[in-house]
Amino acid sequence: MIKNIIIDSDPGQDDAVAILLALASPDLNVLGITCVAGNVPLSKTSFNAKQICELAGKPEIPLFAGCDRPMGRELVTAEHVHGKTGLDGATLPEPKIELKTTHAVDFIINTLREAPKKSITLCPLGPLTNIGTALQKAPDIIDNIKQIVLMGGAYFEVGNITPAAEFNIFVDPEAAEIVFKSGIDLVVAPLDVTHKALTNQAWVSELKAQNNTICDVVAGWTSFFERFDVEKYGTEGAPLHDPCVIAYLISPELFSGRHINVEIETKSELTRGMTVADWWGVTDRPANALFLNDIDSEGYFRLLTTRISKL
């Protein structure tokens, strides 16, 4: 069955690859892409979303700009990873498509209010500000959300932006808390799984061998953002975080994890945005998320090449 999804994103090279994978997948119907401030400010994430849809040859996908800062904090960005534009690593033409004038949060609310019960899957790939704001403004939409599959958090891998926290949750922990306490069916792709989805030279060469412009762009992006993680972690490649969300929707059998309780730390300065994951079941707190921790990475990269090369 075709899944109706809304992608909420802060592109970002890995967000871009996730969006391309979704747009290349006939089993997914992308109802819209909502942009949020995160890796770079909102003006750039929404500009990048336009470039990505044009690159994919899908100018008809509705694009919306959303929140330009977290629900209760100053924005923190990640140009040190993604470059000044957020999409450094390939040169793309000035996009011609326009953003819709509706605010992303209103698009999410209106679309869900008009949808049947449990019919739309939300796919957040950045800070959870748009989703948290929508849930706060219109809690009635919860019934019509089928699932939220998101990239964020970490347990064994702890943090990438601070010693304790992963970037997406760190940037807007209050929004994340709303999502994790919402009772919605949640699937979480934390660093524990994305750090096993490492790019490598063989994959980049395979992409280049496709003789496909989009694959060349993906190779360029990947090679750019790799430099940061390769230096930091000493690995051969970099974690391709966000496409895990889309790959999970297409091929959940590539992933495994545990249904556990996950709470968000919002109070402490030291551990702000930490995902406190009860992996070992040491509390009585009820499970609220499927927390992924393993991936068939060969299958994952095969899926990416096969689908994206057909765009």
Ligand code: BDR
């Ligand atoms: C997450 O943060 C961003 O830098 C990536 O796009 C990904 O969504 C990884 O921590």
Ligand code: CA
């Ligand atoms: Ca992202």
